[in-house]
Amino acid sequence: MIPLSYYLTLGALLFGVGMFGALTRRNAIAILMAVELMLNAVNVNFIALSRYLPNSTLDGQVFAIFVITVAAAEAAVGLAIVLGLYRNFKTVNVDEINLMKW
């Protein structure tokens, strides 16, 4: 049987990878992908804890469903914003979009 800490470690690793991507990538779409990775890591933790906690109902899985819902909404709105950015600036590199930067 696999200990719970293995799953939590996997979640932490995925979260770290996604965090690095969200902090360093220049392309706005790549940043969205990295955020999706981080949300996935959170879902792994939710489901693992829902499986391993004593006396647990399936509340963790229900929360994972809500996280997936929010991720889908976030992807749709985020990509619409990226399309709008591209139309106005002819680039999707976030460090070139600095109109309001000091």
Added chain:
Amino acid sequence: MTEVFFFALAVFTVAAALLVVLARNIVHSAVALIFSFCGVAGIYVLLDAEFLAAVQVLIYVGGITILLLFAIMLTTRIASGAEVFNEQVGASAVVAVGTTAILIYASLVGIQISGQAPATRETTSTLGRLLLTTHVLPFEVASVLLLAAMVGAIILARREGE
């Protein structure tokens, strides 16, 4: 045997995630993201969450990555050869590694649970019942959120003056 599957899936998932973040070509990132999501779906199967594994494949693999690929085709000049990382790579690497180390330490030391809870039978029907009884309010809020996101995405992506 389960351990073998777990380690294979974990290595596969993390490697694909690294490829997503590090690939220079954005299309390669999107394809690696598909593999990473499939690996996570396999992890869900190991955790006896079959319904969520199916949802993961349907929504993430079938929906979100296709949406991302559409956005890539519509916006990016693929393989432009430009720098893919900004200038804060070093600091970000330190922050990401530090956060990961803290999270791993916390999950190894802070949570002491030995042994699985007994597996819930009929996960899918139990989930449906929970969604319509205990969690009915967040369920309805989620539907409003999806409607708002849909309307917002249409308005944002529409061209001016149409």
